[in-house]
Amino acid sequence: MAKIRNAKPKSSSGGYFRLTGNKQVADLLTKAQSTVITNGTELEKMIAKRANCITNLDEFMLNVNSGIITEGTYLCTKKVAKKSSYSLYKKEPDFLIFILTKTGKTCLIIELKDGDAFDTKKSSSEYESLVLYKNHIGSLIEFKTNYKICAFNQLSKEKIKQGFKNEFTEDQIMTGKEFCDILSIDYEEIVNKRKEDAEDNFEYFIQEMTSIINTLENKKTD
DNA sequence: CTAATGACGTGCATACAGCA
DNA sequence: TGCTGTATGCACGTCATTAG
Secondary structure: OOOHHHOOOOOOOHHHHHHHOOHHHHHHHHHHHHHHHHHHHHHHHHHHHHOOEOOOHHHHHHHHHOOOOOOEEEEEEHHHHHHOOOOOOOOOOOEEEEEEOOOOEEEEEEEEEOOOOOOHHHHHHHHHHHHHHHHHHHOOOOOEEEEEEEEOOOOOHHHHHHHOOOOOOHHHEEEHHHHHHHHOOOHHHHHHHHHHHHHHHHHHHHHHHHHHHHHHHHHHHO
């Protein structure tokens, strides 16, 4: 759950205090910033929890190579990939998806983005990292490898493409819905759960601001 | 002139190594 | 073993410079 009211920032909020000159406001902004970060990692966790996950990539590959695993769709998290022999100097993508059918084996390298607006300045380096990893793992496994960028909250591929300054072609772009469909998990359910958080965050934020305003008013009439 | 870009800065979370 | 510092990833921002 990514809720501002539950955020417990560890580092100090000096920057926001400099910005506002009010400790209560600064603390609230710090908690909000903390929650933005949490929300991103939370999304990865929500996906991993609902998908068919691999817990050991090396073991999985052995099972594939020895014919024990022949079919199915499997999700490999960054953490699991990092611990495997397929790790690439801490430059793992967010997810790997392995799709095995009777006709072939595919590995999708996924970079997941929360939100629909991007850090446009980093799109080219994101791209290079994906290509790098594709070449790396592609040379090690007998899968057809492909990289995809996924914008979880943007339904329009054209907008995603634009957001990344056309660094990716349309078939390298995935929406959150497509991503979830591949993994057979419920996109709407995840989106709705996050909307609940948003409602709570709105209420909490307004409530806190109101309370700050009230204390200021009271000081005035003292 | 405007849009894009690179370098840099601020804040926070998390994983992990190294230490006591 | 548990704690702490460090590296990394992510979101968002400024400023100066460059490309068109």
